Amino acid sequence: MKKYPDRVTSPVFEKTSPILLRAHALMKVYARATGAHTCINDHNYLPIPEMTEEMLGEKNACLFCIRYRNNIEVKNLQDLYANPCKEMHINAIKESYRFGGSYTYMCPLGFMFWTSPIYLNEQFVGAVMGSGFLGTDDSETCAKMSSICEGAVAETELKRTLDRFPRGDAKKIKSLTELMLLCAQSLSVGSEGCHAAMKRRLEQQTKLSIKIEELKNQYPPDVKQPEYPLYKEHELFEALLQGNTEMGKQILNEILAILFFVNPDQFKNIQYRAIELAVLLLRMETRVDFSAKSVLEINNRYIKTIQEAANIEDLTDAMYRIVDDLAGQISSFQGIHHASALKKAELFIVENFTRKISLEEIAGAAGFSAPYFSTIFKEEMGENLSSYLNRLRVGKASYLLTETNLSLSKIARACGFEDQSWFSKIFKQYNGISPGKYRNQEGKKLSKIPATEFSDDYRRIFEK
Numbered sequence: 001m002k003k004y005p006d007r008v009t010s011p012v013f014e015k016t017s018p019i020l021l022r023a024h025a026l027m028k029v030y031a032r033a034t035g036a037h038t039c040i041n042d043h044n045y046l047p048i049p050e051m052t053e054e055m056l057g058e059k060n061a062c063l064f065c066i067r068y069r070n071n072i073e074v075k076n077l078q079d080l081y082a083n084p085c086k087e088m089h090i091n092a093i094k095e096s097y098r099f100g101g102s103y104t105y106m107c108p109l110g111f112m113f114w115t116s117p118i119y120l121n122e123q124f125v126g127a128v129m130g131s132g133f134l135g136t137d138d139s140e141t142c143a144k145m146s147s148i149c150e151g152a153v154a155e156t157e158l159k160r161t162l163d164r165f166p167r168g169d170a171k172k173i174k175s176l177t178e179l180m181l182l183c184a185q186s187l188s189v190g191s192e193g194c195h196a197a198m199k200r201r202l203e204q205q206t207k208l209s210i211k212i213e214e215l216k217n218q219y220p221p222d223v224k225q226p227e228y229p230l231y232k233e234h235e236l237f238e239a240l241l242q243g244n245t246e247m248g249k250q251i252l253n254e255i256l257a258i259l260f261f262v263n264p265d266q267f268k269n270i271q272y273r274a275i276e277l278a279v280l281l282l283r284m285e286t287r288v289d290f291s292a293k294s295v296l297e298i299n300n301r302y303i304k305t306i307q308e309a310a311n312i313e314d315l316t317d318a319m320y321r322i323v324d325d326l327a328g329q330i331s332s333f334q335g336i337h338h339a340s341a342l343k344k345a346e347l348f349i350v351e352n353f354t355r356k357i358s359l360e361e362i363a364g365a366a367g368f369s370a371p372y373f374s375t376i377f378k379e380e381m382g383e384n385l386s387s388y389l390n391r392l393r394v395g396k397a398s399y400l401l402t403e404t405n406l407s408l409s410k411i412a413r414a415c416g417f418e419d420q421s422w423f424s425k426i427f428k429q430y431n432g433i434s435p436g437k438y439r440n441q442e443g444k445k446l447s448k449i450p451a452t453e454f455s456d457d458y459r460r461i462f463e464k
Helices: 018-034 049-055 062-069 086-098 138-149 155-162 170-187 194-218 230-241 245-262 267-282 292-307 312-331 339-352 359-366 370-381 385-403 408-414 420-431 435-440 454-463
Strands: 037-042 103-106 111-120 123-134
Touching (some): 018 037, 018 049, 018 170, 086 123, 111 170, 138 155, 245 312, 292 312, 292 385, 339 359, 385 408, 385 435, 408 420
């Protein structure tokens, strides 16, 4: 048989990452438990060498196409790279970024596949992939295989081959996909928020695309384009002040959709508008009694996040997080029975949390005894006082880590932690990573998530 088609180049296999070796061990257990065939791909989308034995096994549905579509007798890992469907599998891994960390698909022959990405410290290092089940009727797949091999394999032999691949109904494949995603999440060291962030961004982008498509239908090229909806800003303010976060997000989505629709390929202009909106949102402080110092810090953080946005996905996510943040601050004391007393306590804490403060001091500022204050705080705030203080201190520390060059020990003292060791322990509990690593990543976990190519999808909307 012909060894390689001219268009296929031989890959250079690198030393396998330890995290992918762990994935290999875990997928062996997964395969035994589920009956699925599994594959581990590296950051170049190549199957790792340690998978060679499994990939040459009879449960690998891709072997048939390699042999009969590319005329290659598969004997080693480089032969496997000649898979005529490799682009389909690579694109599926890329799609898994967009679908919240998992993606299910069917190959042209009717075999089911599912995949999830693996991360190390927010960087894509590879993907796990499952298969081994048919998604169509045996006779349909058999006919397609017979056509590909041009009758070189008898129908009875093809049917025996297909007997190794049971039917996978939608419910079963969904369960296998979800289980693999859990495995990928457990393997993604130092990247605990990646999969959740991808899912969140997908939801945002989907809603935004729908709204932009509506605007396109409403305002064809020969119709005057809509103006920036200043009145929507007022509606957004009122929704947040009323504690209606979901309505606020819907209004934000409408504002962003108009911005993107009217200003295609003018990302900088959109950024400037987004910064203006963020600053206007902060002006609500006169109605919710934020301290001037808090407003300045939050404002700087918001503007920095928007300025660092590299594309529509980043900017949209930044604006959604700003709305979430503000909504949380605005509503934190709404509807609370002891709101006035707790607000006094909050102001005292904000002014004094950089030093060691006692329960008695805080309770005194609220006008209650220490035991009673501790009780009502837990009941009405949903967390105990020490947890609230730690969260506040970690938030302040996060700001100082990214906005100053202060040493970790100085930041620990400035945020009221007894020592650097305790600071590091509490910080990691809340942020999932150490203060040093947080500073190195500039507090931008999402910036290292692979591009979803939503910007390209957005442009394609206007090309229809």
